[in-house]
Amino acid sequence: MITLEDLVSKDQTGKAMHYLIDSYSPDLRRVLVIRNNFRIPILELSITGFFDVVRKIPYRRDNPPVEVIGRPGLIAANSKLGMDCKKKAVLISAWMREKGIPYRLIASSKKRNGKFHHVFPQILVSGKWKNFDATYNYYRPFEQKIVTNAEVI
Numbered sequence: 001m002i003t004l005e006d007l008v009s010k011d012q013t014g015k016a017m018h019y020l021i022d023s024y025s026p027d028l029r030r031v032l033v034i035r036n037n038f039r040i041p042i043l044e045l046s047i048t049g050f051f052d053v054v055r056k057i058p059y060r061r062d063n064p065p066v067e068v069i070g071r072p073g074l075i076a077a078n079s080k081l082g083m084d085c086k087k088k089a090v091l092i093s094a095w096m097r098e099k100g101i102p103y104r105l106i107a108s109s110k111k112r113n114g115k116f117h118h119v120f121p122q123i124l125v126s127g128k129w130k131n132f133d134a135t136y137n138y139y140r141p142f143e144q145k146i147v148t149n150a151e152v153i
Contacts, residue, residue: 010107010116013067014153017090017105017119020071025094027073042076043098050095051141055134058082085119085135092121092132104129107153114149 032039033053045053060082062068067086072094075087083091089105096103102124107116120133130142 010151010153013069013086014105014107014119017069017086017093017153020069020090021093021097024071024073025097027071028076028094028098031073031076042095047099047101048141050092051132051134054088054092055137055139057088057134059136060084062086085133088134089119089121092134096121096123096132103132105153106131107151108145108147109149110147112148116149116151119153 031042057079069086075091108118122129123132
């Protein structure tokens with residue numbers, strides 16, 4: 001079943017992302033990835049191994065004005081099509097939820113006017129929130145971001 005809903009605001013999009021993560025993170029229990037020529041459950045990857053898998057998924061922007069998010073299992077199954085930041089954030093957050101690692105979603109902007117255009121997860125490491133953004137293949141875990149605006153959603 002496919003449900004269509006307009007993503008009209010940062011808050012509504014964040015709410016929809018959290019719903020998909022909270023409701024469907026168990027999808028990932030059936031997802032396999034290829035590592036060293038073997039198929040292994042995605043949940044058996046180390047945190048850095050998982051980050052590496054997600055960052056290597058090609059970036060693919062949604063076709064405006066349509067914005068797409070989906071269940072973590074469907075996102076993983078269609079990863080060869082590429083993903084934008086929202087889909088990668090849902091996938092990462094669902095993985096974190098299944099592993100019991102605290103996470104949160106951050107809406108951010110690099111624009112002068114501060115208008116939000118990006119979302120990424122942060123994870124709690126030694127009591128501090130660290131960026132865990134795998135949107136582009138050159139991003140690294142925990143790297144600092146220069147933003148003009150950021151907000152937990």
